[in-house]
Amino acid sequence: MTVTFSDIQAAQTRIAGQVDRTPVRHSRRLSELTGADVWVKYDNLHFTGSFKERGALNRLLLLTPEERKRGVVAASAGNHAQALAYHGGRLGVPVTIVMPEGTPFAKINGTRSHGATVVIHGLDFTASTEEAKRLQAEHGYVFVSAFDDEGIVAGQGVCGIEFLEDAPELEALIVPIGGGGLIAGCAIAAKAMKPDIKVFGVEAARYPSFTAKRAGEPPICTGQTIAEGIAIKAVGDIPFALANDLIDEVFVVDEADFERGVSFMVTLEKTVCEGAGAGGLAALLRYPERFRGMKVGIELTGGNIDARMLAVVLNREMVRERRLIVYRILGDDRPGMLSAMAAVIGGLGGNIIDVVHNRLALDVPAKGAEFDIMVETRDSAHADEIGDALKDKGYALRMG
Incomplete structure (x- = not known):
């Protein structure tokens, strides 16, 4: 079991012209934000909205004619599914995808739109994988793992080559680490091209499977995460063996960090993530202290997020920054009460969203009556200014 830099270079040649070469750009805004x-x-x-296309296409192109005829099956939360479905359709390879319950509609619909057969089964990726392997045994499909496959790892490694070709400094x-295929391929390529480069992984706090395996401990993975694309309970054996010695450190981050990342990508980089x-x-x-002053490349792996969830994340960030705040006021239930409070808020430039x-x-x-007044403010200082003005007028704020 091995994937070499030569294998990744061969994959780059194999998929050339069939997968977009995505841009690498310096971000002044994110640099100012993070230090x-x-x-x-x-x-x-990418056409299907994520990095998965390179690995999926490379693996499909490695199928024998007989395997292409039989078709492939995979378990995926969405991005591997869409990539396999799209390129399978292009190449005439039948594709069946098993997705866990709760997979975002954007990913389900995207997969079906490319002609794949979609089966919704299981509460998580592990259960979906079991069903995919059952279908493999029943129908004779070729099982294509989203990450635990040498052809997948080699294809994903093309990302690392492109990154350093475009930003050699x-x-x-x-x-990001889910099953480990992307970081394994990128680490092999990056270390071959620039031996002194640091390669860092990042996992969701609710699914730290790579970190646990490194420590020789069973992973404790549970619950919902906005980072469902890396919500994998067990990192792949193949990528772990390939990447473990090449990865300098793995960081575990919380849900709020992912939410803030999505929000800043939209508001600062003007890109959906x-x-x-x-x-x-x-x-x-x-x-921030770990990376201050370093020349760092971050892999924006995909943009397949439901519109509703994106709206929720953006609004939650406004709440976090106190640009969206609820003033809970206890007052008399008499005519003109709400109008008087609104005059205070509006007079200071607050925008009332809901009452x-x-x-x-x-x-x-x-x-009496309790009034929950949701207000859009400029920032935290503006929120305090409005709250203080309401108190000065004699209104009893129960929560600000």
Whole structure:
């Protein structure tokens, strides 16, 4: 079992002209935000919206004619599914994909639109994999792992070649880790091209499978995460064996870090990013002192996020920054009360988004009312200014 730099170069030649070469750009805004000197590889600009195309196409091109006829089956939360479905359709290879329940609609619909058969089965990736292997045995399909496959790893390694060809000055790469195929390929390529480069991984705190395996401990992986693309309970044996000695450090980041990463990609970089795709930026935000002043490349792995979830994340970041705040005010239930409060808020430039009256809470007087007034503010200082003005007018704020 091995994947060499030569294998990755061969994959680069094999897939050339069939997969977009995505851009690498220096980001002044993210550099100012994090204190590092940041380059971004925009793999969300692939046709199917993620880095998975390189590995999927390389693996399909390695199939024998007989295997192509039988077709392939895979388990995927979405990005591997779409890549395999799209290139399988192009090459005339039948594709069946098993997806876990709760997979974002954008990824389910994208996979079906490319002609694949989609089976929704299991609460997580592990259960979906078991079903995919059952279908393999029943129908004679070729099972194509999303990461635990040498052909997949070699294809994903092309990302590392492109990154360093376009930004040879980089001192470090940060790559999200799910099953490990991407970081294994990138680490092999990057270390071959520039032996002194640092390669860092990043995992979701709820799915730290690579970190656990490094420590020789069973992984404790559970719960929902916005980074569902890397929500893998067990890192692949092949990528782990290939990458473990090449990875300098793996960072574990929280849900809020991923959310902030998605939000900053939208607001600062003007690009749509899914949860897992924000992993590199999340690590920079979580551990700024570790990267300050370094020339760092972050791999934006994909942009397949549901519109509703993107809206939720952006609004949550506004709440986090107190640019969206709820003033809970206990007052008299009499005509003109709301108008008077609104005049204070509007007079200071606050934008009222929503108002809720609560007259039935037992800790509110029978002749009183509780008002939840949601206000858009400029920043935290502006939120405090409005709150202080309401208090100065005699309104009792119960929460600000």
